[in-house]
Amino acid sequence: MQYLPLFFNIKAKKCLVVGGGDVATRKVKTLKSAGANVHVVAPEFNHGLTELLTQNSITVRQGEFTPADLEDVVLIIAATNDTAINAHISALAQQNKIPVNVVDAPELCSFIMPSIVDRSPVMVAISSGGASPVLARLLRSKIETMIPASYGRLATLLKNYREKAKKKFDHVADRRRFWEKIIQGPIAELMYSGQEKTAAKALEDAISYAAMSTRNPGEVYLVGAGPGDPDLLTFRALRLLQQADVVVYDRLVSEPILEMARRDADKIYVGKQKSDHALAQEKINALLVRLAKEGNRVVRLKGGDPFIFGRGGEEIETLMNENISFQIVPGVTAASGCAAYAGIPLTHRDYAQSVVFATGHLQNNTIDLNWKALIQKQQTLVFYMGLTGIGTICAELIKHGMSATMPIALIERGTTIDQVVHVADLASMPLVVQNDTIKPPTLIIVGEVVTLHEKLAWYEPLTL
Ligand code: SAH
Numbered sequence: 001m002q003y004l005p006l007f008f009n010i011k012a013k014k015c016l017v018v019g020g021g022d023v024a025t026r027k028v029k030t031l032k033s034a035g036a037n038v039h040v041v042a043p044e045f046n047h048g049l050t051e052l053l054t055q056n057s058i059t060v061r062q063g064e065f066t067p068a069d070l071e072d073v074v075l076i077i078a079a080t081n082d083t084a085i086n087a088h089i090s091a092l093a094q095q096n097k098i099p100v101n102v103v104d105a106p107e108l109c110s111f112i113m114p115s116i117v118d119r120s121p122v123m124v125a126i127s128s129g130g131a132s133p134v135l136a137r138l139l140r141s142k143i144e145t146m147i148p149a150s151y152g153r154l155a156t157l158l159k160n161y162r163e164k165a166k167k168k169f170d171h172v173a174d175r176r177r178f179w180e181k182i183i184q185g186p187i188a189e190l191m192y193s194g195q196e197k198t199a200a201k202a203l204e205d206a207i208s209y210a211a212m213s214t215r216n217p218g219e220v221y222l223v224g225a226g227p228g229d230p231d232l233l234t235f236r237a238l239r240l241l242q243q244a245d246v247v248v249y250d251r252l253v254s255e256p257i258l259e260m261a262r263r264d265a266d267k268i269y270v271g272k273q274k275s276d277h278a279l280a281q282e283k284i285n286a287l288l289v290r291l292a293k294e295g296n297r298v299v300r301l302k303g304g305d306p307f308i309f310g311r312g313g314e315e316i317e318t319l320m321n322e323n324i325s326f327q328i329v330p331g332v333t334a335a336s337g338c339a340a341y342a343g344i345p346l347t348h349r350d351y352a353q354s355v356v357f358a359t360g361h362l363q364n365n366t367i368d369l370n371w372k373a374l375i376q377k378q379q380t381l382v383f384y385m386g387l388t389g390i391g392t393i394c395a396e397l398i399k400h401g402m403s404a405t406m407p408i409a410l411i412e413r414g415t416t417i418d419q420v421v422h423v424a425d426l427a428s429m430p431l432v433v434q435n436d437t438i439k440p441p442t443l444i445i446v447g448e449v450v451t452l453h454e455k456l457a458w459y460e461p462l463t464l
Contacts, residue, residue: 002129003112008099011035014072018065018089019079020045023103025052027077030116032056041069042080067092077113078102106130115140119152121159145235154191157200158182164207178210184243186219186297186325192236193327218292220319222312224305224331225249228416229341230256232332240329244299246291248284252303252441254416261299281311285318292324303441305333309359309384333357335382338414338443342421343456351448352380360386360393360444367392371400380447387442391430397446398426407450411443417461423453 015031017024020042029052031038039059040049053060061069065085070076076098078089083105090108093100102108114125115136124143128136148154158179169175182188182203190199221240226232233241238260241247247261251271258267270284291298306312306328319326335357339346346355354376358369360383367389374381375397386393390410398404404427412420418439424432426446 003127005114005125005127007123007125008034008075010075012037013074014039015075015077016041016069016073017077017079018042018069018085019077019081019103020049021079021081022046022048024077024079025049027079027103027113028052028058030113031075031077032058033118036075039069039073041065065089070096070098073098076100078108117143117147119147119149119155122147122152122155148192148236148239150192150194153196154183154188157191157196157203161203161207164204168207168210178206182206186217189219189221189240189327190325193329195327198325218294218296218298218324220288220292220298220300220315220324220326221329222300222306222316222326223302223329224310224333225253225257225301225303226332227304227334227337227414228252228254229337230254230260232337232415233257233260234329234331236329237331240299241301243297245296246298247301248288248291248298249301250303253301257301281314285315288315289318289322289324292319293322302331303334304337305331308333308335308357334384334414334441334443335445338411339382339445341415341419341459342409342411342445342453343458344409344445344449344453345456346380346382346445346449348449348452351378351452353378355380355382357382357384359384360389362389362392365392367396369396371396375400375402378448380445380449383444383446386444387433387438387440390433390444393444393446394426394430402426402446406446407448409445409450409453410438411445412438413441414443415459419459419461421453421457423450 010031013036015036015038017027017031017038017040024040024042025048028038028040028049040053041061041063043062043064045053070092076089076093078086078100080086086102086105087108090100090102094110099111100109101111101113106112112127112130114127117124117140126136126140165175165178169178187199187202187206190202223237223240225237241261244261244265246266246268247258248268248270249258261267288298288300300315302310302312304310312328316326316328335346347353356374356379358374358381360367383393405425408424408426408429410422410429410433422432422436
């Protein structure tokens with residue numbers, strides 16, 4: 001081991017930063033967030049640092065570094081761009097036994113600064129021992145993605161119940177097993193999803209009834225899987241997928257996303273194809289209830305966002321009535337995903353100040369929409385489920401006053417490697433659909449913004 005990792009308490013202690021540039025600014029921020037009494041010395045301060053100094057209680061001395069600056073200092077960071085001054089500070093500090101870090105000069109340091117993942121009170125510090133700060137930073141971003149943002153809040157909650165648990169369990173091993181179960185179980189998930197009061201109550205109960213409880217109650221996570229590209233999953237969606245005992249999924253959920261579930265998880269398909277009548281909604285609701293009551297952690301995986309044409313509301317209503325705990329994880333909806341991957345901004349200063357998401361689903365050969373309200377100047381329209389009804393959509397828009405030359409885009413299997421974007425106008429799009437073999441799912445965007453596709457298209461998957 002080249003260095004000994006330590007966590008240093010510098011609260012209210014005098015720490016010195018020498019330098020007035022960007023690096024110094026970052027160091028001042030870090031020291032400040034650890035509660036230090038920060039002193040900064042430099043002949044001049046850049047804009048960022050000046051701003052920081054005015055907003056915080058930081059002691060500043062404008063001028064060259066002098067040995068007198070070291071008085072009562074417990075830690076020094078030298079961040080000047082003058083190597084001679086840096087070396088001088090390092091030598092002086094080491095003479096006075098004050099820990100010193102000189103930025104980008106490991107040979108002058110008595111300690112080095114790690115990359116930090118801060119989930120206070122939980123801290124992860126990463127170092128490559130000065131070998132490659134970039135490598136340490138990349139490792140840090142990997143760890144960032146693995147640790148939920150509210151890990152720290154979970155830690156604080158657990159701390160508040162430590163004593164209580166200690167009294168309850170005489171044996172250390174029992175206590176450890178108990179905490180492991182809590183940290184990997186539904187109570188932790190409640191914290192991550194912001195249901196903190198419920199989590200605290202559940203933890204309280206878990207400790208009180210620890211000896212009696214035999215089985216975890218199940219729960220349901222209603223998770224948005226995004227429009228197709230697995231990279232568009234949220235961190236939370238991925239984490240829950242990897243924990244779930246059962247995954248109940250729709251037709252829209254792409255194969256690569258399903259593959260991210262635990263290998264041994266049950267995967268139940270409840271997809272609805274227009275032609276076949278797969279599980280009716282009530283049956284899906286009942287299935288979720290049964291699985292949860294059997295003690296499973298169920299991920300109900302839906303394409304896009306569960307609350308946008310996803311019937312997510314109905315599913316959680318049933319869960320609520322049955323007292324089954326659940327959480328909802330938003331996803332990138334098809335409109336955002338397809339628009340981004342097709343290079344069609346849904347709003348734009350010059351072309352659209354509002355955007356409407358509408359269903360293009362045909363019922364008895366009509367689409368029940370307030371067409372007049374849809375047709376507004378500088379408004380983008382996005383139709384979900386509109387492929388079969390494309391003729392009706394275009395005809396109704398024209399009938400209610402939209403120009404027949406209004407640009408329209410149809411995005412086939414957006415965000416996937418099979419994405420195809422068709423651009424036409426209202427008059428001709430039905431013909432395009434008739435003459436091409438178009439594969440669902442497809443999303444329709446109507447409005448001037450569609451003209452930007454030609455310029456902004458960037459996503460170009462190869463047919464390999
Ligand atoms: N909850 C989903 C929408 C479900 S409705 C969401 O938020 O995206 C189903 C419709 O979504 C499809 O008919 C299609 O219009 C649209 N859709 C979903 N994924 C799509 C994709 N990858 N490309 C194009 N359209 C998509």
